[in-house]
Amino acid sequence: MSDETRSAEPAVQLWTRDGFQGALSVVTRPTYAPDYLSVEGPHAPRRAVLDHLTPDDATDPQALPTTVATSRLGVRLHVSGRRTPMPFVVRNVEADEIHFIQSGTVKFETDVGSLIAGEGDFVCIPRAIAYRYSPVDGAMRSVIVESPSAVKLTPPAPSGMLNVARDLKYAEIDQDIRPGGPTRLILKTLDGENTVFTMPHDPLSLGVLLSESVPVWKLNLSSIQVHAYLPEGGPPSQFLSSGTGDILMFNLSARPGGRPPVHINADFDEVICYVRGPGAWGGCTEPGTLTCVPKGVIHHGPSEDVHEGYQAWLLETRATLRWTPRAIAVSQLMETGNYAPHPSTVK
DSSP states (O other): OOHHHHHHSOOEEEEESTTTTSOEEEEEOSSOTTOOSOOOSSSSOEEEEGGGOOOHHHHOTTOOOEEEEEOTTSOEEEEEOOSSOOSSEEEESSOEEEEEEEESOEEEEETTEEEEEOTTEEEEEOTTOEEEEEESSSOOEEEEEEESSOEEEOOSSSSSSOOHHHHOEEOBOOTTOOOOSOEEEEEEOTTSOOEEEEESSOTTOOOOOOSSOOOOEEEEGGGSOOOOBTTTBOOOOEEEEETTSSEEEEEOSOOSSOOOOEEEESSOEEEEEEEEOSSOBTTBOSTTEEEEEOTTOOBOOOOOOOTTOOEEEEEEESSOOEEOHHHHHTEEEBOTTTOOBOGGGOO
16 A cells, blocks of 8 residues: 555554444554555455365365364455365254355255255255255355355344245245155364265155245345445345354445544454455455455455445454465465555565
């Protein structure tokens, strides 16, 4: 950031608990707090472009998605890039899963029915629901969030941010899935010690739906209204959260208002996925750019008031995330003013 830009910024720094919902302290500083010269150790801001990582399942149909971040609380992030259908079925017995489709079209077949998800869709697969998925036409790319605590839609009001009746789509019974022959069923656990059953039939072959409730759903990012407090903008509001409050998800797409404040988030790691433009979100211009600012790291963040528009979403988690070696290899240190690569990484 140029000295000119720095001098135009307000020298105000916020420290907050529970995001912006708890205790708050405000001070001024004579310097631009997000600046740093170098960093050593894992608790550092990083960014990565999804297309720079080739997930295992892109080349090996038998592979599971590739893990990019883990935590002691069990919250994990994975990336998938299948080019062929899954030849097995998975049941995650310890976590709910939210699959975000960054690119491609994907068919999900589950214990309670099937659905087709496209670019920008979030797909919720609760704990112990068996599923498999496949690209409908060519390759796909997705980010998967695992939450040991049950997740649900929790907008700040019953209507306004979400039009559930119009935009929430549920899995439906697919009579075309036949019982078939032997099928591998992988029971997935957080410790990575998965258990494999060989079933005499396809466990996703269904008859009829006997209940009104269907726990598998999809919702497109573009259907989630952005939330702003004019004229300054203010913090966004979550559309989804976990029962323990360990996970919050927000639509962070372009919205009116001022630039976010310089901030120390005492309780949440912040992971943002810049989905696509045409507008840039600060230093993020490539679709599918993941950024991560760990809790306690001073950050500012780019202006969200981008007239040409862009799409992005934010995951806040109380879990302290640690990037895996595979993810670090394709990532860069990030400056926390505009979320561009840190100057020390630019050759």
